[in-house]
Amino acid sequence: MRRFIAGAVCPKCRAMDRLLIEVVDGGRRRRCVSCGHTDAEEENLVPEPSTRLDTRGRPETPTAPVRVLVPPGPRSNPDKGG
Numbered sequence: 832m833r834r835f836i837a838g839a840v841c842p843k844c845r846a847m848d849r850l851l852i853e854v855v856d857g858g859r860r861r862r863c864v865s866c867g868h869t870d871a872e873e874e875n876l877v878p879e880p881s882t883r884l885d886t887r888g889r890p891e892t893p894t895a896p897v898r899v900l901v902p903p904g905p906r907s908n909p910d911k912g913g
């Protein structure tokens with residue numbers, strides 16, 4: 832079972848999206864298909880933005896259709912050529 836790590840950068844060759852998770856006997860490990868580098872799986876491989884909100888894992892909230900109401904009034908921008 833193998834799957835690539837989205838956004839992961841190889842610590843050896845700096846190749847992005849070249850690392851995949853390999854399930855081995857006793858655990859998992861990362862392997863770079865670009866240079867062949869292997870090491871233990873770490874959580875801090877993928878750089879996470881600190882100031883951005885994590886939108887993943889949020890419960891799906893039903894989005895109500897937004898209706899923009901235009902207040903009645905005189906048109907300030909007539910379709911007049913001139």
Ligand SMILES: [Zn+2]
Nearest residue numbers: 841844863866
């Ligand atoms: Zn590599």
